Amino acid sequence: MAKLVRKRKSASLVSEGNVTPSPAKKARSDAQHHHSFESIRASRYKTINDKPTAKSTPLDLFVWGSGSMCELGLGPDAKTKEVKRPRLNPFLKKEEVGIVDFAVGGMHVLTLDKSNNLWSWGTNDSGVLGRDTSGQADKNLRDIDSVKDEDDEDGDLNEAESTPGKVEGLPKDDQIVRVAASDNLSVVLLESGQVWAWGTFRNNEGILGFSKDVKIQKTPVRIEELENIVQIVAGKDHILALDSKGLVYAWGNGQQFQLGRKIMERSMMSSLEPRSFGLKNIKFIGSGEFHSFAITRDGKVLAWGLNQYGQCGVDMNIEDGAVVGKPTEIKSLKGKKIVYITGGEHHSIAVSESGELYTFGRYDMKEIGIEKEKLPMDDCIVDAHGNVRCLPVPTKLTTLPPVNTVACGSHHSLAITKDGLVFAWGFADTYALGLGNLDEDIAKPTRIDNTATREHQIEIVGCGGQFSVSAGIKLDDEKVEERLDKIEQFEEELEK
Known part of the structure; x- marks a missing residue:
């Protein structure tokens, strides 16, 4: 995703044009041979994943x-x-x-619209x-x-x-x-x-x-x-x-x-x-910006790629530039019945079958959604000054009701609860959290509550580098009240 800075300005990308490189002849031959071999091998496997169906609700x-x-x-x-x-x-x-x-x-x-446009x-x-x-x-x-006037900031x-x-x-x-x-x-x-x-x-x-x-x-x-x-x-x-x-x-x-x-x-x-x-034997795939995930048919969660903040959830190679070189099981997620997993630049989030959320990775912009006083310090890695650098062990987020899905931006996250409410946390300077003017990053998942979406059941969320998107269905007044009663009850229980 787009790199974030503490200024509300973005430098534009420079178009490089349609320049055609000269490919290596041997590399092309090897790639064609590899593709033919893979096609033959794949034909021998049984079908284990169903084709997705098109979404149809406006x-x-x-x-x-x-x-x-x-x-x-x-x-x-x-x-x-x-x-x-x-x-x-x-x-x-x-x-x-x-x-x-x-x-x-x-x-x-x-x-995508309802008419396939x-x-x-x-x-x-x-x-x-x-x-x-x-x-x-x-x-x-x-x-x-x-x-x-060459200053086009307000143009x-x-x-x-x-x-x-x-x-x-x-x-x-x-x-x-x-x-x-x-x-x-x-x-x-x-x-x-x-x-x-x-x-x-x-x-x-x-x-x-x-x-x-x-x-x-x-x-x-x-x-x-x-x-x-x-x-x-x-x-x-x-x-x-x-x-x-x-x-x-x-x-x-x-x-x-x-x-x-x-x-x-x-x-x-x-x-x-x-x-x-x-x-x-993979049933689901997910991705962070520089790391990747897969869930096997028997429920193992695998990760590989950049791991400098423990965003792969694998207890190895946690330092600047460190990587997990091949798909490796995230052992701390074993038995958790994970059905969905995704990530941002340096953090990751997994969702279980029952809607429990597990988070891990970088901490300094509050990406993982856990307040400092509630961090499991034995699992955290700190820098030379004693500041928490990251949490490489997937840790259950207890401050959210059961969720349907999550989305990660570079340094912020959104989660949709099973009642269609959206919670946000992480880097705050770009307004991507949807919580208005904020003086500091948000460590604890906080509900987005504004006039435009208050009466909607949100179905989909997405995060870019410095912005966010959601989509949902407007509810009737009775369902809105029922949902608010549930969330108020949950928040009261958290305070006990």
């Missing part, structure tokens, strides 16, 4: 946070750059468009919007040149990027069932099991590319190596896909071992082709 869509890079999709007016509490998106009204699902990247959003908004430097916004960009540049946003628009070039005869978004890439899963994508991947050195032959892919194309896919998830600059046979595929940036395999410098471009890496 929802009201809400956005909030810092949107100086068009992340909020509220149009070009300068006053939409900072939204401190959830606000209804006026361009995607339930009665007219009917959004049924969405995915949030670092600085862009994809939304995909909408996008946000920064388009890497082609992630899947539509042409160049005309408006040229106009903005001319307008800037004509203004004497309007790019209209084409800040206003939701339909993605162009996707198949019309195949239903979209899931969407995913990284910092610089957009991905959709179709009912047929096909995967389509556009944008690019970046690594520590800059743009890595979309494929070995394409630097930036500006329109949707099919990922030919993948078929019978049932789930897709995105990290900061890598993608995981799970197929019906329980095999996991990964591609993108692998410099922190998030692809589950070692990427050699001489064959780095081969990482842009989806490959399996030995995982089988």
